[in-house]
Amino acid sequence: MSCQSPIVVALDFPTMEQSIEMAKRLDPNQCRVKVGKELFTTAGPVILDELHQLGFQIFLDLKFHDIPNTVAKAVTAASKAGVWMVNIHASGGRRMMESSANALQQLTDQKTLLIAVTVLTSMDQSDLAEIGIDATPEQHVKRLATLAKSSGMDGVVCSAQESKVLSADLGKDFVLVTPGIRPVGSDQGDQKRIMTPSEAMAAGSHYLVMGRPITQSIDPIAVLAKANADLGVML
Numbered sequence: 001m002s003c004q005s006p007i008v009v010a011l012d013f014p015t016m017e018q019s020i021e022m023a024k025r026l027d028p029n030q031c032r033v034k035v036g037k038e039l040f041t042t043a044g045p046v047i048l049d050e051l052h053q054l055g056f057q058i059f060l061d062l063k064f065h066d067i068p069n070t071v072a073k074a075v076t077a078a079s080k081a082g083v084w085m086v087n088i089h090a091s092g093g094r095r096m097m098e099s100s101a102n103a104l105q106q107l108t109d110q111k112t113l114l115i116a117v118t119v120l121t122s123m124d125q126s127d128l129a130e131i132g133i134d135a136t137p138e139q140h141v142k143r144l145a146t147l148a149k150s151s152g153m154d155g156v157v158c159s160a161q162e163s164k165v166l167s168a169d170l171g172k173d174f175v176l177v178t179p180g181i182r183p184v185g186s187d188q189g190d191q192k193r194i195m196t197p198s199e200a201m202a203a204g205s206h207y208l209v210m211g212r213p214i215t216q217s218i219d220p221i222a223v224l225a226k227a228n229a230d231l232g233v234m235l
């Protein structure tokens with residue numbers, strides 16, 4: 001089964017029970033789910049089995065960043081656990097990305113998408129300047145995404161504000177995964193580079209990561225259904 005919706009719901013919960021409770025209210029035909037650092041650290045790999053049993057495709061968002069050998073082993077473990085997508089940091093450099101891509105190619109039944117994180121959507125130009133990067137977010141995202149593509153990545157995590165330029169420069173098949181999605185009227189929180197679901201899709205995003213606007217709303221299912229309807233997703 002393949003989900004028709006581009007929406008990936010971030011299950012950012014402090015316990016396994018809360019995440020499963022939310023997942024049981026969601027429908028794997030209407031969204032994929034994302035397991036991030038908080039949930040994976042609390043629940044461990046068993047959370048992947050539980051969510052797979054509920055029928056979800058899983059984005060394992062652990063943003064690996066280490067020496068090439070370590071990251072290649074980590075993405076291999078993720079792929080063997082059956083996740084649909086896994087990510088690593090583009091700033092880990094070419095050798096780290098290439099060794100990870102090569103490791104996944106060795107797996108005979110490998111179908112896991114390997115994605116590189118560019119500039120976190122919570123960062124703006126002043127955050128980049130503080131860590132010594134003298135570039136706009138768009139310039140730095142372009143640079144890292146170009147490196148990621150030439151290092152064998154299937155796509156990148158970026159903000160939807162960069163989707164248009166990346167789609168034009170790197171081609172429509174290069175997968176753009178965009179967090180920082182905020183429906184009109186929802187709280188921006190700690191995100192700096194945001195877009196609405198419809199704007200993000202129009203800009204060329206392939207997948208839209210939405211956490212708190214869905215999971216912290218009074219009616220998560222209604223927010224998800226409205227976002228899918230606004231995108232014209234036929235479910």
Ligand SMILES: O=c1ccn([C@@H]2O[C@H](COP(=O)(O)O)[C@@H](O)[C@H]2O)c(=O)[nH]1
Nearest residue numbers: 010036119120121179180209210211212
């Ligand atoms: O650049 C990035 C990379 C990852 N994330 C993750 O996406 C979700 C966003 O959640 P919201 O509640 O919709 O803000 C969260 O799990 C982040 O860890 C990101 O936001 N930006």
